Amino acid sequence: NAGVTQTPKFQVLKTGQSMTLQCAQDMNHNSMYWYRQDPGMGLRLIYYSASEGTTDKGEVPNGYNVSRLNKREFSLRLESAAPSQTSVYFCASSEMGQWSYEQYFGPGTRLTVT
Amino acid sequence: GIQVEQSPPDLILQEGANSTLRCNFSDSVNNLQWFHQNPWGQLINLFYIPSGTKQNGRLSATTVATERYSLLYISSSQTTDSGVYFCAVLRGFGNEKLTFGTGTRLTIIP
Numbered sequence: 751n752a753g754v755t756q757t758p759k760f761q762v763l764k765t766g767q768s769m770t771l772q773c774a775q776d777m778n779h780n781s782m783y784w785y786r787q788d789p790g791m792g793l794r795l796i797y798y799s800a801s802e803g804t805t806d807k808g809e810v811p812n813g814y815n816v817s818r819l820n821k822r823e824f825s826l827r828l829e830s831a832a833p834s835q836t837s838v839y840f841c842a843s844s845e846m847g848q849w850s851y852e853q854y855f856g857p858g859t860r861l862t863v864t
Numbered sequence: 865g866i867q868v869e870q871s872p873p874d875l876i877l878q879e880g881a882n883s884t885l886r887c888n889f890s891d892s893v894n895n896l897q898w899f900h901q902n903p904w905g906q907l908i909n910l911f912y913i914p915s916g917t918k919q920n921g922r923l924s925a926t927t928v929a930t931e932r933y934s935l936l937y938i939s940s941s942q943t944t945d946s947g948v949y950f951c952a953v954l955r956g957f958g959n960e961k962l963t964f965g966t967g968t969r970l971t972i973i974p
Contacts, residue, residue, distance in 0.1 A: 783961075783962075792950055792966045793950070793964045795961055851894065851895040852912040853909075854909065855907040855909075857906055858907075
């Protein structure tokens, strides 16, 4: 099992450019999440998807869109990147099991917007 | 929303020392996880511990849900323990959104 995978690992964008961050999980989880982590801070939820075909806003959704392409894949799109979106982006997945709600994280994408 | 506070914010220890990290949360929770973020940025699951005590090698964790806190114990610290330790909580059934604390940065000196 690869767990949660993310591409790319690093990206540099100019202000106004667009890009899509990709995430996939092979654990057959229903729920997937996108977080951002700014320097010296904890993670903040951008968007999440409780199941295929559904998405919902988290704490900091402005400037982002998401697509739950299928059960495995959940992408995050920046339509017009801004320097304030310079951050490390983490994707995660979980299953609301009877005994566990444990979330598993991907390796992260380090994004710099100049 | 729920508030999650971790203490201390920074901790510098000599290799071989023991440490206790604390996580306080402001409301009842159904999920609490401890993570280690290593110096390369990778988030590693340490414990899923909504209540009770668990041990994994030199690490152990205790959550007292009724008093709204959790403790992470690290014994015989090694330099590879360096990094940031986060606790994260989940409020209730049907709500899977984790809220993270701001972390404790642990530095182990050889």
